[in-house]
Amino acid sequence: MRTRKIPRRSLALAAALAALPAALLTTPAQAQTATGAPPVGFVELPASSLPSCHATRAVTVTYRNDASTDRTVAPQILVESPATGPFLSPSSIRLEAQSPDGHWHTTPLASQTGTLYTALVPAKVVLHGHHTLTEHYRITVVASAPVQGTVEPRVAVYG
Known part of the structure; x- marks a missing residue:
């Protein structure tokens, strides 16, 4: 009888995938929800002022799905310019999101x-019933001149 060798890499990958909870292997929300469907509402979270020039501030977005059913949500960061201007430019602010592996990635x-x-569609996730979404961001003012504004985190909720 002929036998076939399976490379160790394949065995290690198969073992790692088998150890993952099924919830992590769910199809991304973008494939399940039409990208053009608007949110049915927003959950506004506490706002704070922009940090001073070249300072960094941590922003945490936390949302709990108290329903027993899954819900599609998307965390979003808004940075509001002062009412009297001047308007903020995306080049004045650097926003970074922390990935599950702990690395920071710039968010456009x-x-x-x-x-x-921040865009909603790429941020959509399916949040299972009675689970909590926690996303970590850090915002830095990179403009050379002082800027004013308000950081307003929120969560978009889809129907």
Whole structure:
């Protein structure tokens, strides 16, 4: 009878995948929810002022799905310009998100009528019933001149 050798890498990968909880292997929310469907609401979280020039501030977004069913949500960071201007520019702010492996990655900011914001669609996740979403960000003012504004984290909730 002929036998076949399985490389150790394949065995290690198979063992690692088998050890993962099924919840981590769920299809991404982007594939389950139409990308054009707007959120049905937002959960506003406590706001804070922008840090001073070249200072960094930690921002944590926490949302608990108290329902027993799964819910699609997306954390979002808004940075509001002062009411009297000048409007903030995405190049004045660096926003970083912490990945599950602990590394920090720059998150792009878009701008509309004086508000800087993170995109919702790439941030969508399926949050299982009675689970909590916690996302860590850090925001740094990189502009050479002092800027004013407010950091307003929130969570978009989809139907």
